[in-house]
Amino acid sequence: MTAPHLTGAGTDLRRDILTTLLPGFDGAEAPAWVIRRLEDGLGGVCLFGQNVASAEQLLALNTQLRAANPLAVIAIDEEGGDVTRLFYDRGAPYPGNALLGRIDDPALTERVARAVGEALAATGCTVTFAPDVDVNSNADNPVIGVRSFGTDASLAARHAAAWVRGVQSTGVAASAKHFPGHGDTDGDSHLVLPVVDVPLEVLRERELVPFAAAIAAGTRTIMTSHLLLPRLDAEQPATLSSRIVHGLLRGELGFEGVIVTDALDMQGASGVHGIPEAAVRALVAGCDLLCIGSDNTDDQLDEIVAAIEFAVDSGRLPVDRVREAAARVRELASTAPALPAAVDAIALEPVHSGDELARIAGAFEVSDAASGRLGASDRIGTVVRVDTVANIAVGVAPWGPFAVELVPGAPTWLDTAHVVALTAGTPLDDPRSLAGPVLVMGKDLHRHPFAVDAITALRAVRDDVVIVDLGWPSDDRAVADIATFGASRLVGEALIAFVAERLAAEPVDAVPAEAT
Incomplete structure (x- = not known):
């Protein structure tokens, strides 16, 4: 393979070394050392x-970074x-x-x-x-x-x-x-x-x-x-x-x-x-x-x-x-791409129709038991939110229906349900005391023993429990009644619509795994 043309490389080895580096920094403003390094040839930032902090702030930050080095990778x-x-x-x-x-x-x-x-x-x-x-x-x-x-x-x-x-x-x-x-x-x-x-x-x-x-x-x-x-x-x-x-x-x-x-x-x-x-x-x-x-x-x-x-x-x-x-x-x-002069933050948010949400929900994997239990009531009594230590790639971004709650005016049945937090250090109280039906929501539940133990305890004394895994479920699906295969805010919207449709409805057949 022929090496690319060395455009702009010059003879300054130190500048070339800097060009291979892509650091990160803390905060919504670029530290002075980042700007200075960019002027000296730093490859960019991650x-x-x-x-x-906002779309407007991000554009202003990136405008400053790319002004310091027009060949910076952002x-x-x-x-x-x-x-x-x-x-x-x-x-x-x-x-x-x-x-x-x-x-x-x-x-x-x-x-x-x-x-x-x-x-x-x-x-x-x-x-x-x-x-x-x-x-x-x-x-x-x-x-x-x-x-x-x-x-x-x-x-x-x-x-x-x-x-x-x-x-x-x-x-x-x-x-x-x-x-x-x-x-x-x-x-x-x-x-x-x-x-x-x-x-x-x-x-x-x-x-x-x-x-x-x-x-x-x-x-x-x-x-x-x-x-x-x-x-x-x-x-x-x-x-x-x-x-x-x-x-x-x-x-x-x-x-x-x-x-x-x-x-x-x-x-x-x-x-x-x-x-x-x-x-x-x-x-x-x-x-x-x-x-x-x-x-x-x-x-x-x-x-x-x-x-x-x-x-x-x-x-x-x-x-x-x-x-x-x-x-x-x-x-x-x-x-x-060229830097825009301004950004419309509202335009960055795609608007999804009911049909689009239904298409996403159609790709959920749903058991017959889950459909029947949801169809036996007109509301969710208790939501058990299972919080595990997020992996570093995902971080602490809001997830699923709990992210939807942060959007003003967004519809959610969480408003009427009692929400209980479950973590490795805070086990559930008496499972019998929870208002039903009980919806348990978490990510990759089968990988967390404390969550599996709590789910086992709930199922042992109740027949109105529905487990929603917004992560990647186990191969045997032993834990999840509903697997959404994702926990983005959009998935949360689709899950809210999916559950609302089944509340007070006749039990429906399970959505097949290959549904599209």
């Missing part, structure tokens, strides 16, 4: 929920579902990948991704770290789950391609993730180094299929994962492995765009070596843009730059590798 994790940054205060108005996969209408997926791209372009963002194209083959996966289009590689592939086409039609660059696939894990690489011990043949038949589709659709970037794949490289996680980044992604799959790392402050990347050394190893492996984390400092960047300079001086990291990476980053940034 924005998180903590950086977004990246954000806007997946259009449970993982949202633009709507971090109120939940995303999109269905999320797992439901899009269950509906299985690539044209709908493309429209949703286009809406995401339009919202990001309107606020000055240039890259979204999406779509998540992992094949979620492990129901106990603590970090992917409903972020995936599903368990079937070919389904994930067609929706990966549709999502890439949709978002990039707006000028915002996509980033298929997490290469070579984070779906077959039961560990979170934010906290540990997960191991995927499968041969390359399995990766080719499963994990790599949606990445190949995303590449064919023209994805501008691909994000690596911090996984150990011992059949490919027994020593280095994927992000730091030349065999995986250069050999598999560049060589076998032929990807020529920007390879961006998942955040290097995650344990899977830097738990052993530290962030500066992880940055060096990622560049050596073939990565171009190094996502550092969500709350970095000026001193931290000094340490990273010094480590990379030392690696170049010692001959461990070829200078041409740094220049090649910086050139790719600049080329990516040069195609960003």
Whole structure:
């Protein structure tokens, strides 16, 4: 493969090193050190929920950042579902990948991704770290789950391609993730180094299929994962492995765009070596843009730059590798959509019809028992809200019907129900004392023993309990009566409409798993 033209690289190695770095920062205003670093050539920034107060504020922030460096990448994790940054205060108005996969209408997926791209372009963002194209083959996966289009590689592939086409039609660059696939894990690489011990043949038949589709659709970037794949490289996680980044992604799959790392402050990347050394190893492996984390400092960047300079001086990291990476980053940034002069915050919120909500609810998985129990009453007596520790990717964004509550005037049956909180430290009181029927709502319930214990206790003494899992349910569906496969605000709206329709109605047949 021929390296891209080194436009704008110049001879300043330090500037090129800075161009490969993508830090984050805390707060809704850019610190002075970020502006100074951008003026010196910093590749850009990665924005998180903590950086977004409003659409107007975000556009003003991004205008300032891009003025400091017109070739800055303004990246954000806007997946259009449970993982949202633009709507971090109120939940995303999109269905999320797992439901899009269950509906299985690539044209709908493309429209949703286009809406995401339009919202990001309107606020000055240039890259979204999406779509998540992992094949979620492990129901106990603590970090992917409903972020995936599903368990079937070919389904994930067609929706990966549709999502890439949709978002990039707006000028915002996509980033298929997490290469070579984070779906077959039961560990979170934010906290540990997960191991995927499968041969390359399995990766080719499963994990790599949606990445190949995303590449064919023209994805501008691909994000690596911090996984150990011992059949490919027994020593280095994927992000730091030349065999995986250069050999598999560049060589076998032929990807020529920007390879961006998942955040290097995650344990899977830097738990052993530290962030500066992880940055060096990622560049050596073939990565171009190094996502550092969500709350970095000026001193931290000094340490990273010094480590990379030392690696170049010692001959461990070829200078041409740094220049090649910086050139790719600049080329990516040069195609960003133009900054708008103003943003209409109301226009960023898509309006969904009743038919659209019904289509989403039609992709829920519903047991006969759930339909019968809901149809036996005209109201919900008690809602048990199960709060678990959110994974770091999702954060503490409002979810499901509880996000809908935050929108003024939104219809919800939560207004008349008694809401009880259930956490690992606050068990339920006497289950018999709760007003019925009882609706239990949580995410990935089967993975949390305290939640399973409480559900078992409720079912033992009551016959009016309905369990709603807004995450990824267990394979045997032993816990969930209703599985929504997502917890975005839009999913919450669809669930509210679904339950309201069945209250005081005749019992209906279960919605089949393959309903579209």
